[in-house]
Amino acid sequence: MAVKSLDNVCQDKIYASVFEKYADDINRFFFYKYGNQVAAEEAVQEAFIKLWENCKTVPVEKAKSYLFTVANNISLNAIKHQKVVLKYAKEQPQKKEDRQDPAYKLEEEEFKQKLQQAISELKPKQRSTFLLHRIDGKTYKDIAEIENVSVKAIEKRMSQALTQLRQHIEQI
Amino acid sequence: MKTTNTLAQWIDGQSDFPDDVADREVYENIKHYSAQIEAPTLDKTKVFENIKKVQGSKKSTIKPFVFKIAAILVLAIGLLVLLKEFTVSSHKTLTAQTQSIQLPDQSEVLLQPGSSLSYNQYFWFLDREVTLQGEAFFEVAKGKTFTVNTHHGKVKVLGTKFNVKSFNDELHVVCYEGRVEVSQNNVSEVITPNEFIVLSGGEFTIKDSIQLKELPSTSGYYQIINSNFDTLIKDVERYYGVEINSKQIKTDKNFTGKLPKSNIDKTLDIISKTYQLQYKSINENNFIFVGDEGH
Numbered sequence: 001m002a003v004k005s006l007d008n009v010c011q012d013k014i015y016a017s018v019f020e021k022y023a024d025d026i027n028r029f030f031f032y033k034y035g036n037q038v039a040a041e042e043a044v045q046e047a048f049i050k051l052w053e054n055c056k057t058v059p060v061e062k063a064k065s066y067l068f069t070v071a072n073n074i075s076l077n078a079i080k081h082q083k084v085v086l087k088y089a090k091e092q093p094q095k096k097e098d099r100q101d102p103a104y105k106l107e108e109e110e111f112k113q114k115l116q117q118a119i120s121e122l123k124p125k126q127r128s129t130f131l132l133h134r135i136d137g138k139t140y141k142d143i144a145e146i147e148n149v150s151v152k153a154i155e156k157r158m159s160q161a162l163t164q165l166r167q168h169i170e171q172i
Numbered sequence: 173m174k175t176t177n178t179l180a181q182w183i184d185g186q187s188d189f190p191d192d193v194a195d196r197e198v199y200e201n202i203k204h205y206s207a208q209i210e211a212p213t214l215d216k217t218k219v220f221e222n223i224k225k226v227q228g229s230k231k232s233t234i235k236p237f238v239f240k241i242a243a244i245l246v247l248a249i250g251l252l253v254l255l256k257e258f259t260v261s262s263h264k265t266l267t268a269q270t271q272s273i274q275l276p277d278q279s280e281v282l283l284q285p286g287s288s289l290s291y292n293q294y295f296w297f298l299d300r301e302v303t304l305q306g307e308a309f310f311e312v313a314k315g316k317t318f319t320v321n322t323h324h325g326k327v328k329v330l331g332t333k334f335n336v337k338s339f340n341d342e343l344h345v346v347c348y349e350g351r352v353e354v355s356q357n358n359v360s361e362v363i364t365p366n367e368f369i370v371l372s373g374g375e376f377t378i379k380d381s382i383q384l385k386e387l388p389s390t391s392g393y394y395q396i397i398n399s400n401f402d403t404l405i406k407d408v409e410r411y412y413g414v415e416i417n418s419k420q421i422k423t424d425k426n427f428t429g430k431l432p433k434s435n436i437d438k439t440l441d442i443i444s445k446t447y448q449l450q451y452k453s454i455n456e457n458n459f460i461f462v463g464d465e466g467h
Contacts, residue, residue, distance in 0.1 A: 019220055027214040037212060041219060048223050089210045112205050119206070133184070134206040140184060158180035166198050 007122055009063055010055035014073035026071050029146055032131040033082030083089040084120040084127065088112060094104045102144075103172045111169075114167050124159035129154055179260075188316075216446055220398055262290035267305075268413025272389075273303070279318065282309040282389045284337075306410075309338040309388035325356030325371050335375035335395075339406065343371040347399060348384055368397050382428065393430035400426055401447065409444070412436045418461040 009015055023044050030040035040143045047070040052059060119127060127149070131147065132138040140158070144151045178190035181202050187198055219351040265271050265283050273281040273289065276296040283289050287306025293300075312318045314331035322338035332350025336343070345354050346368040353362050354369055354376075361376050363369050370378040382397055394411050396404060404427045405418050416435060425448060431439040440451050440459060448464045 016220075021218065021221070023216050024214055028211055032213045040212070041214065043228075044219055045222055046212065052223070052227055073217040074375075085184055088205075088208050112208075113204060113300070115205050119209075120423045128382075130206070131209070131355075135209050135211050139235075140180070142360050152177070154179035158183065158375070159177050162179045162183065162199060162202065165202050166195055169198060 005123070008055065009051060009058055009060055014060060015052065015055065018060065018067075021047070022064055022067055025146070026067055028136060029068070029128055029132065032072055032084075032135075033128040035120065043071050043074050044134070046074060048081060064092055065145065066150075067146065086116055086119060086131075088116075114169045114172045117172060118165045121168050122161055126157050126164060129157040130161040130165075141144065175224050175341075187218050233380045246281070253291050260290050262288060264288040265415070266446055267410050275300075277313050277315060280311040280389065284308060284388075284411070285413070286395075304336055304338060306339060307335070309333075309335045311387070311389065325354060328353040328355065333387060340403070341372060344397070345369050345371075345380075346384070346395070359460055370398070394433060398426050399428070400424070404443070408436075408439060412439065413458045414459060416459045416461065420463060421447070421449060422463050 009018060026044045026047055027040045030043040031037060034040070039107045050070045051063060051067055052067075119130070122130065129143055129147070131142070133145050136144070140154045144154045144161050147154065176397055178187065179193065181187040182189050182199075189199070193199070199204070201283050206270060227447060245465065263271055263273050263283055265285050267286050269285050271283040273283060275291065276293055277300065279300075281302070284307035285306065287308060289302055289304050289308055291302040295310070298320055298458050300312075300316055301321065302319070303321045305323065308320075310318075310329075311333045312329055312331050313348060316330075318329050318331070319334050320327040321337065322343055324338055324341065324343035326341075327336050327345055329350060329352050332352055333348035333351045333420070334350075335346040335348070338344070343354070343356075345352060346365065346445050347363045347365055349365055350363055351364055353360055354391065355361075356371060356374060359374070359376065361379060363379065366384050367379065367381050369376060373453065378398060380398065384395070386393070386395075394407070396407060401418070401421060401423045408414070408431070409416055409434070411431070425447065429442065429446070431442060443449065444451055444461075449461050452462070454460060
């Protein structure tokens, strides 16, 4: 019993550390899915407010899945879908270090643009899986937990995302 | 079912690239470049503060909270009704958007693009007073003094038709009917129909007359009076919701004329002809002005 009360999310310190730990994850997950930064921020806020309201019934070890469940359930009617706009990190190594000629660089830029556009055309579920893996380096197990489906389902989404991306890129 | 996940296993490093899939090069590129995308950033401090605020307001949740909620609901509904009835009512237009507003005394306001208007309904019959940011055309019902407050000064009338435009550091007032008094601090001027006045930097810089044929509320045109080029371009951007790059243009010629509402092409043609410019459309909402050849 004593242990339980120690781990109560209602305690400011524990609550703050849970926030510190998962706020970014929820923000990214939501942003990858719907491409709306404002909505993502609101989702983070809403999830944590709900967590606070139910802090007595949610043990710390369940906080993460609770947060993602809330975020997953946020009514999508309220969200205005925006085009997902992604940026590339600056100063990235080239794929082929030995190729410094302008023609290659141009080709590389062109591919990056096409990829960006293709990602924005993915279905939300495919996009969040793809980006959580590619940008955040999450494992399929992590993503399965976040999306609340099986690892198999995530692998399927990933494969579909890849096939879709290839098709989009070739069509652009 | 088995083969569908091979690509997922490959990109995760669990297996080699599947033999039965074509376009390996494209997939390799997708794998490589997608990892270079930047993650979104979250202003955690701000969000956390917001959450704290909500927490603070919800902290006192003791047992008979159902009663409390009921009481709060009753209060909230009461307050909402009061607020709706008695407080400031405001209107706002985006670019390329206008709004017709009827004030409590049946006075009519046409709020032009990119502007906002507010007034207090409760005190309306004590004091006919509105606050304007931007541009509006007023058709004021006869009655007590009607005042338009702007950043740059006050416009007072009894019952008239007039246009007020208050952007940047200028107040521009045109009288269509009746008498209009424009004042700021201790300076004031009266204009009569077919006159306009400009108040800039605390002084009246221009007072002149102009032939006005149509009221802005019924006309299919935006009336521009004695406007310098930069102001004209800003007006056009607001009226039509477009962006115009005119950095290359230097001119001190003023513009007076009518621009057709919702016809940006014609408007740009008119400006081009007047100033001898060329324009190019970058896309539907984006234009660039350059000097005509030989200029």
